[in-house]
Amino acid sequence: MTADLVVPGEDATITATVSGPGGLGLSYLLVDPSVGQVVASGDAEPSGAAGGEDAADAADAAEFTVTIPAEVTEALFPGSPYQLFLAASSDALARVTERRVDLEVAL
Numbered sequence: 001m002t003a004d005l006v007v008p009g010e011d012a013t014i015t016a017t018v019s020g021p022g023g024l025g026l027s028y029l030l031v032d033p034s035v036g037q038v039v040a041s042g043d044a045e046p047s048g049a050a051g052g053e054d055a056a057d058a059a060d061a062a063e064f065t066v067t068i069p070a071e072v073t074e075a076l077f078p079g080s081p082y083q084l085f086l087a088a089s090s091d092a093l094a095r096v097t098e099r100r101v102d103l104e105v106a107l
Contacts (some may be wrong), residue, residue, distance in 0.1 A: 006082070006105045011067055014084065014101070015047065019061040021058040022092025026064040029085040030072070030103075037083065040072045078107045 004059035006012040018024045026044040031037065066084070076082060084101040 001043050004078055004094045006073055006103050007028060008076055008105060009070050011070050012073050012103070013064060014044065014066040014068075014103075015063060016044065016066070016086055016088075016099075017061055018088040020059060020088070020090045020093060022090040024064075025089045025091075026066070027087045027089070028066045029087075030073070031066060031083045032076075032080070033083050034080065039076070042066075044086075046083055073105075076105045078105050 010068070014028075016026060018026055028040075028042060028044060029038055030040040032039050044066045047063045047065045066086070082103045082105065084103050086099045086101065088097045088099075
């Protein structure tokens with residue numbers, strides 16, 4: 001997963017790789033932990049198959065991009081950490097996997 005420093009007033013992009021069988025998906029929630037408020041949410045956009053060591057690895061992995069638009073980042077408080085929750089899913093499994101990423105907003 002890659003995430004750069006969030007710059008207020010600019011799009012923020014986070015790239016994540018999801019692996020597993022079937023059709024894969026990735027959803028996100030951006031939370032301001034100081035007030036417990038969801039700032040943004042949605043589905044990540046597929047950006048292609050993730051590169052694996054061989055064709056079998058690549059077939060079971062996909063890369064997704066979360067884009068937090070400039071209209072949202074301009075309202076974020078500089079210097080505050082925000083929590084990005086990612087939920088990966090597969091249409092072949094009944095299990096959802098979650099991961100939290102702390103994003104820092106530039107001063």
